[in-house]
Amino acid sequence: xxxxxxxxxxxxxxxxxxxxxxxxxxxxxxxxxxxxxxxxxxxxxxxxxxxxxxxxxxxxxxxxxxxxxxxxxxxxxxxxxxxxxxxxxxxxxxxxxxxxxxxxxxxxxxxxxxxxxxxxxxxxxxxxxxxxxxxxxxxxxxxxxxxxxxxxxxxxxxxxxxxxxxxxxxxxxxxxxxxxxxxxxxxxxxxxxxxxxxxxxxxxxxxxxxxxxxxxxx
Amino acid sequence: xxxxxxxxxxxxxxxxxxxxxxxxxxxxxxxxxxxxxxxxxxxxxxxxxxxxxxxxxxxxxxxxxxxxxxxxxxxxxxxxxxxxxxxxxxxxxxxxxxxxxxxxxxxxxxxxxxxxxxxxxxxxxxxxxxxxxxxxxxxxxxxxxxxxxxxxxxxxxxxxxxxxxxxxxxxxxxxxxxxxxxxxxxxxxxxxxxxxxxxxxxxxxxxxxxxxxxxxxxxxxxxxxxxxxxxxxxxxxxxxxxx
Numbered sequence: 001x002x003x004x005x006x007x008x009x010x011x012x013x014x015x016x017x018x019x020x021x022x023x024x025x026x027x028x029x030x031x032x033x034x035x036x037x038x039x040x041x042x043x044x045x046x047x048x049x050x051x052x053x054x055x056x057x058x059x060x061x062x063x064x065x066x067x068x069x070x071x072x073x074x075x076x077x078x079x080x081x082x083x084x085x086x087x088x089x090x091x092x093x094x095x096x097x098x099x100x101x102x103x104x105x106x107x108x109x110x111x112x113x114x115x116x117x118x119x120x121x122x123x124x125x126x127x128x129x130x131x132x133x134x135x136x137x138x139x140x141x142x143x144x145x146x147x148x149x150x151x152x153x154x155x156x157x158x159x160x161x162x163x164x165x166x167x168x169x170x171x172x173x174x175x176x177x178x179x180x181x182x183x184x185x186x187x188x189x190x191x192x193x194x195x196x197x198x199x200x201x202x203x204x205x206x207x208x209x210x211x212x213x214x215x216x217x218x
Numbered sequence: 219x220x221x222x223x224x225x226x227x228x229x230x231x232x233x234x235x236x237x238x239x240x241x242x243x244x245x246x247x248x249x250x251x252x253x254x255x256x257x258x259x260x261x262x263x264x265x266x267x268x269x270x271x272x273x274x275x276x277x278x279x280x281x282x283x284x285x286x287x288x289x290x291x292x293x294x295x296x297x298x299x300x301x302x303x304x305x306x307x308x309x310x311x312x313x314x315x316x317x318x319x320x321x322x323x324x325x326x327x328x329x330x331x332x333x334x335x336x337x338x339x340x341x342x343x344x345x346x347x348x349x350x351x352x353x354x355x356x357x358x359x360x361x362x363x364x365x366x367x368x369x370x371x372x373x374x375x376x377x378x379x380x381x382x383x384x385x386x387x388x389x390x391x392x393x394x395x396x397x398x399x400x401x402x403x404x405x406x407x408x409x410x411x412x413x414x415x416x417x418x419x420x421x422x423x424x425x426x427x428x429x430x431x432x433x434x435x436x437x438x439x440x441x442x443x444x445x446x447x448x449x450x451x452x453x454x455x456x457x458x459x460x461x
Contacts, residue, residue: 064434066393066395069409069427072423080420173291186299186303187300187304194292198284
């Protein structure tokens with residue numbers, strides 16, 4: 001077996017195109033998942049039962065499901081609801097946002113719970129409404145306290161985007177797969193893909209560790 | 219809005235119902251095997267991460283980083299496509315054609331290695347949470363280093379990490395769904411096969427969702443019982459475990 005690393009350089013732009021899609025998908029999924037996750041996380045602590053129960057049900061339901069199945073599910077469902085076919089990317093974005101929101105929600109909930117009740121009371125007594133208090137006091141602190149967990153989850157989302165492969169979305173792994181089908185150089189291609197993922201994820205987890213040490217987070 | 223003709227009966231029409239049941243059997247088989255292997259490997263790696271001997275510690279650290287920072291799907295593809303192509307031509311054909319359920323065993327290997335790195339992290343956290351006094355007490359009672367780990371620290375750590383291990387087991391069962399990408403006929407694969415034959419993807423996928431939900435409930439229930447039975451006397455056990 002001899003290696004032919006030219007397969008990487010020959011198809012470099014094609015592979016990088018896939019990597020760009022992966023990053024796009026990851027960033028949208030993280031932004032969307034975090035936004036929805038904040039709302040659901042707040043819902044998980046709501047004293048109104050009609051908010052608390054749906055939020056809890058949503059989180060627990062999503063966490064029992066394999067992501068791959070959720071991707072398929074939205075792939076079939078979304079075109080039915082809006083009545084026309086949508087591309088793989090849009091349906092992947094929807095599936096990822098909703099799925100990852102359930103994971104972000106639990107982190108946000110823990111973050112909100114880590115903040116003392118007095119803060120909320122102080123905000124109320126200064127005349128802030130619930131939304132204002134959340135917006136200006138609680139959520140920013142919760143995000144800051146939970147930064148290591150949030151970064152870890154962001155790395156997980158980044159890795160998870162490789163699952164969009166199953167609906168034929170041409171992200172990084174799928175691009176490598178396409179090149180492999182043409183060139184039959186599995187070892188070089190998958191080692192390269194693994195290496196790129198490793199570099200991104202490893203540096204993120206280093207940043208995360210530094211943050212933990214610097215801020216003295218547990 | 220929803221102009222879709224729901225036809226749930228395909229789920230119990232022959233042969234589609236049978237396919238899904240076969241898929242469930244494969245999912246369970248795969249999940250159980252991966253759980254066993256990743257637990258065993260995870261305990262070893264997790265213990266190595268805190269040994270005094272530096273080379274072993276570095277090896278274990280590299281191992282966990284390596285498997286954790288590469289997506290599982292990439293790892294599975296590596297094992298399935300790349301590793302056999304390292305073999306000579308005739309052996310490769312033999313591997314793909316003669317080994318029964320080659321894809322199945324590849325996933326067992328890939329998923330176990332991947333999960334073992336996650337289990338190792340939990341074990342390490344568990345060991346770290348045990349106070350060093352326990353270890354010192356064991357040594358002063360005349361236990362050797364190995365014996366202290368074998369009889370005192372590891373048994374305690376395993377009992378302490380049952381709740382996070384439950385999460386890992388659930389993750390393993392969810393991750394078995396990835397096996398479909400290399401052609402293992404498990405639940406998700408079968409549900410997509412039903413969709414390919416009948417165009418009723420929504421029903422089939424929903425059925426698969428329910429199956430994973432049931433598996434989760436069973437695992438959570440079983441682990442709750444184990445947790446209750448193995449609870450270390452004198453420690454606070456998780457709320458709900460004793461129900």
